[in-house]
Amino acid sequence: MKVIVPLKLVPDLVEDLEVDGSGKALDKEDLKFKLNEFDDHALEEAIQLKENNGAEVVAIAIDGEGVDKLLFTALAKGADKSIKITGADPKDSHQLAKIFAEALKNEGFDLVLTGVQSVDDRDGQLGPILATYLEVPVVSVVSGLAVSGNVITLHKEYSGGFMAEYEVDSPAVLGIQAARQTPRYTPVSKIRQIQETATIESVDAGDAGVGSGSEVSKMAPPAKGKGAKMLGSAEELLAVLKEVGAL
Amino acid sequence: MSETFVVTEHLNGEFQDITFEMLGKAKSLGGNVTAVVFGSMKDKASELGAADAVISVGGSDDYNPEEYAAALKSLLNEKNPDLVLVGSTSMGMDIATPVGTALDIPVIAYCQAIEASDGGYTCTSQLYGGKMDVESKVSSPAIVMVSSGAFDGESGRVSGSPSVEDFSAEYGAGKVRFKALLSPEAADVDITQSNILVAIGRGIGSKDDVEVAEELAKALKADVAGTRPLIDAGWLPKSRQVGKSGLKVKPKVYIALGISGAPEHIEGMKDSSTIIAINTDKNAPIFDIAHYGMTEDLFDVVEDLMDEL
Ligand SMILES: Cc1cc2nc3c(=O)[nH]c(=O)nc-3n(C[C@H](O)[C@H](O)[C@H](O)COP(=O)(O)OP(=O)(O)OC[C@H]3O[C@@H](n4cnc5c(N)ncnc54)[C@H](O)[C@@H]3O)c2cc1C
Numbered sequence: 001m002k003v004i005v006p007l008k009l010v011p012d013l014v015e016d017l018e019v020d021g022s023g024k025a026l027d028k029e030d031l032k033f034k035l036n037e038f039d040d041h042a043l044e045e046a047i048q049l050k051e052n053n054g055a056e057v058v059a060i061a062i063d064g065e066g067v068d069k070l071l072f073t074a075l076a077k078g079a080d081k082s083i084k085i086t087g088a089d090p091k092d093s094h095q096l097a098k099i100f101a102e103a104l105k106n107e108g109f110d111l112v113l114t115g116v117q118s119v120d121d122r123d124g125q126l127g128p129i130l131a132t133y134l135e136v137p138v139v140s141v142v143s144g145l146a147v148s149g150n151v152i153t154l155h156k157e158y159s160g161g162f163m164a165e166y167e168v169d170s171p172a173v174l175g176i177q178a179a180r181q182t183p184r185y186t187p188v189s190k191i192r193q194i195q196e197t198a199t200i201e202s203v204d205a206g207d208a209g210v211g212s213g214s215e216v217s218k219m220a221p222p223a224k225g226k227g228a229k230m231l232g233s234a235e236e237l238l239a240v241l242k243e244v245g246a247l
Numbered sequence: 248m249s250e251t252f253v254v255t256e257h258l259n260g261e262f263q264d265i266t267f268e269m270l271g272k273a274k275s276l277g278g279n280v281t282a283v284v285f286g287s288m289k290d291k292a293s294e295l296g297a298a299d300a301v302i303s304v305g306g307s308d309d310y311n312p313e314e315y316a317a318a319l320k321s322l323l324n325e326k327n328p329d330l331v332l333v334g335s336t337s338m339g340m341d342i343a344t345p346v347g348t349a350l351d352i353p354v355i356a357y358c359q360a361i362e363a364s365d366g367g368y369t370c371t372s373q374l375y376g377g378k379m380d381v382e383s384k385v386s387s388p389a390i391v392m393v394s395s396g397a398f399d400g401e402s403g404r405v406s407g408s409p410s411v412e413d414f415s416a417e418y419g420a421g422k423v424r425f426k427a428l429l430s431p432e433a434a435d436v437d438i439t440q441s442n443i444l445v446a447i448g449r450g451i452g453s454k455d456d457v458e459v460a461e462e463l464a465k466a467l468k469a470d471v472a473g474t475r476p477l478i479d480a481g482w483l484p485k486s487r488q489v490g491k492s493g494l495k496v497k498p499k500v501y502i503a504l505g506i507s508g509a510p511e512h513i514e515g516m517k518d519s520s521t522i523i524a525i526n527t528d529k530n531a532p533i534f535d536i537a538h539y540g541m542t543e544d545l546f547d548v549v550e551d552l553m554d555e556l
Contacts, residue, residue, distance in 0.1 A: 013376045013507070016530060026379070094348065116340070119375045122383065124344035124354045124392070132348040137313050137422040140340040141492070153426070156312075157492045158258060158337050159395070161431030161485060164310070169422040175340065177492070178479045213353035214389070217369070218382040222532070228524060228540035234551030237523070240539050244521040246443050246467055246500040247556075 001053070001147060001170070003046045004109045005079070006100050006126065007061040007070055009033040010118050017221070024216045033066055035073075038115025044179035045145065046113050047078040053147050056080050058107065062088050062099060068200060069191070076186045076194045081201065083107070088205035092123045094212040100126075101133035102206025109171055111152065116141050116175040123212035127175035137168055140175035249278030249363070249387070250328040253298065254319060256338050257288050259428070260308070262295070265334040265395050270297040271403030272393065273332055276363055282409070283322065285315055289411050296407020302326075304416040309425040312341035317419035320346045325414075329387035330368060335394045337492070347390045355383050356392040357510070376509045377532035395491065396514050434486030436470050443469035443500045446489060446516070447477060450505015450526065450545055454482045460504060463549050466556045472496065474512050490515035504545040508533025 011017060012032040020027040049055045059074035060083040061067050071082035085103050090096040104112065112134070114127035131138030143163075145154040150170045155163045157177055168174070231237050241247045251273040255266040266282075273280045274297050282298035284291075286308035292301045304318040319342055323331065333343040335357050347354035359380070360371040367386035373394065374381050385391075438444060445464040451457060457471070464471045473483045475490060489496055491511040501519035506512060508524070508531055516522070517536050524537035525545045534540045541548055 011375065013378060014528070017375055017378050019379075026375075093344075097348075122356060122372050122374060122381055124347070124356045125340055128341060128344040129348050132345045137419075138341060138345065139312050139423060141337040155429070156337065159263075159491055160494060161488070161492075162258065163429040165426040165429060166312075167424040167426060172422070178475075182480050213351070214355060214383045214385040216381055217384045219379055221378065221530075222373070222380050222535055224535060228522075228534045228537040231539055231541045234548060234555055237539075237541065237548065237552060238555045240523065241467070241500070244500050246469070246502075 001049070001055045001110045002058065002108060003049055003055045004058050004060060004104060004107065004112045005039070005043045005046045005074070006112065006114055006130070007039045007043065007059055007074065008036045008096070008115070008118060008126070009064065009066055009070060010036045010120055013119065019219050024219050026219070035070060036115045036118040038117060038176060040115070040183040041179040042113040042115050042176040043074060043077065043079070044181065044183040045176050047184070048180055049147060050078060058083060060085065060100065060103060062090065062096070062205070071200050072195050072198065073186055073191050075198050076191045077184055083201045083203060085205045086202050088208060090208060092212045093121045093126050093129055094123055095208040097126055097129035097133055098207065098209035099205050100130055103203055104134060106203070110150070111170050112173040113176050114173065116177045122216070123214060125175060127173050131173035134171070134173065136171045136173060138173045138175070139166060139168055141177045142174045143176070143178040144180055145174065249276070249330065250281065251276060251278055251330045251332065252281050252283055252323070252326070252328040254283050254331065254333045254339070254342070255285070255288065255295070256334050256336060257285070262288070262291065264400050265336055265393065267297070267400040267403035268396070268398040269332040269334065269393050269403065270295065271400060272361060272398040274402065276330070276361065278329070281328070283319065285310075285318065292409055292411050293406050295409055296405040297403045298409045300410045300412065302412050302414050304414050306416065306418055307425065309428065310338055311423055311425050313419040313421075313423035316342040316345045318416035320349055321417040322414055323350060323352070327388060331388070331390045333390060333392050335392040339392050343390050343392050352388050352390050353385050354390045354392065355385060358391050358393050359397040361391055373510050376507060377513065377535070378530065394510065394514070396517065432485060434484070436486070438470055438472045438487060438489070439494055439496050441470040441496070441498050443467055443502070444472045444496060444498045445469045445502045445504065446472040446474070446506060447504045448474040448506030449476050451477070454480070456546075457482050459546060459549055463553065466553065469502070474506055503533055503537065504549070506533055507531050508536065
């Protein structure tokens with residue numbers, strides 16, 4: 001089974017986010033980027049499939065700052081191959097999905113595991129759009145899957161702790177919420193080692209399409225409501241706890 | 248007159264809250280409101296009194312991503328409404344963008360606000376873990392994914408007798424098959440009944456330090472709850488998870504320690520009577536909904552507090 005994991009870098013929310021001069025986008029100047037945390041779960045689940053059932057795992061990402069390191073990290077974690085798509089600058093999830101779809105048509109796949117969502121997918125999550133372009137079924141919010149032949153059995157999560165079990169015929173796209181175990185950590189030394197021996201494959205981006213058909217008109221931090229009353233000490237907190245009946 | 252379709256959501260034969268929240272919003276936008284129902288849910292059309300009409304696309308009672316998306320696609324292809332509201336939910340995620348992408352209808356996700364504007368709609372999405380509000384302008388037809396809890400459900404929860412129409416829909420190729428609905432595992436403590444919750448997030452740092460929260464909880468006669476990443480890591484049982492894929496809680500006091508306040512978490516606790524948040528990041532979105540806050544290391548605060556108790 002060939003499992004593809006598309007990876008995406010997103011702004012690290014630990015940093016302060018600022019809006020740029022256009023008022024419609026983030027100021028990229030001081031942004032730090034990191035792998036979308038749900039993509040990390042998708043990669044972990046793919047590697048678990050490889051280790052438990054046998055699978056070929058391919059990580060794929062669009063070229064940009066930090067992407068080589070990202071793809072080498074995927075190899076260090078256990079991916080068999082990393083592909084970098086060059087010459088693309090997707091402006092939304094629809095274009096991102098179209099570019100991945102074009103690359104995957106050539107590469108071939110049995111299963112695509114995407115992160116269920118990302119912090120910036122304004123025009124919808126990658127997985128379902130990608131599945132539509134690839135003309136294969138999709139299930140989102142998946143945690144836990146098992147493969148038998150070309151049938152995947154999985155759990156999809158709802159609210160309130162409910163889940164449903166489904167069977168899906170591959171090829172398919174699954175939006176991963178959580179891998180069966182916490183995504184593994186790779187020491188920098190191992191990534192360096194891989195960097196010296198392995199190579200990343202490069203492919204040219206295909207057609208990105210027209211995008212989602214909607215534009216951002218404004219971006220701003222949420223209007224502050226009344227806001228929290230800030231407390232300065234444990235004594236103040238204690239007084240509040242007494243006041244609200246917690247003590 | 249504008250035409251709004253609301254894609255209803257049900258589980259175990261009951262319409263979910265999001266259905267009524269979307270109906271209420273659709274009604275306030277004006278024009279004609281049609282509720283789209285699946286399976287045998289047309290039998291409960293009288294609960295959808297906020298809609299002028301109900302269209303039943305049939306299909307199985309148990310949600311099936313492939314089948315429901317195919318049914319909705321065939322319906323929209325024929326009826327061409329101006330606006331389609333779908334939940335920004337586990338179900339909505341599988342169907343909104345596939346239908347929109349296949350029919351070339353724009354989709355806006357995570358919407359907290361929708362207004363009609365010339366020839367289309369202006370929607371505000373909550374992105375970047377709740378740290379940015381992003382406004383999009385879109386011309387109709389459009390599909391808008393509505394965040395749970397963004398709109399009041401009461402105005403949409405009215406009984407009545409909307410007209411009911413059957414639509415003969417397409418259902419896809421049977422590549423996705425529903426097997427079973429799994430109920431939540433049994434819990435030692437029902438956190439929806441707790442008076443006081445000490446809730447912890449990734450700021451707690453390690454499994455061993457969960458104890459710090461347990462001790463505080465003991466002193467306050469509270470129960471411990473947490474965010475999803477802690478549950479995924481196995482630091483707390485699933486029954487303690489608050490939020491979108493966990494439980495909705497409304498305790499008298501909710502003490503959030505090292506929780507950023509992502510939209511998926513806030514969805515589950517924003518109706519708590521008093522929210523006290525302790526987080527080192529002064530810009531953490533949790534402070535937008537908390538009543539009291541402290542921008543300090545949670546371990547220092549808990550230690551000082553334990554000394555006082
Ligand atoms: C479909 C879906 C469903 C989801 N369902 C849920 C759900 O039900 N419940 C849920 O919680 N999440 C859910 N999530 C995940 C959600 O998106 C967030 O990832 C999660 O809520 C973040 O948890 P957190 O606040 O603990 O972690 P983070 O966002 O990492 O925040 C940790 C915070 O701790 C602070 N901190 C760090 N150290 C300290 C310290 N020493 N003292 C004080 N503060 C400190 C940091 O400033 C930071 O704000 C869901 C996601 C998806 C995609």
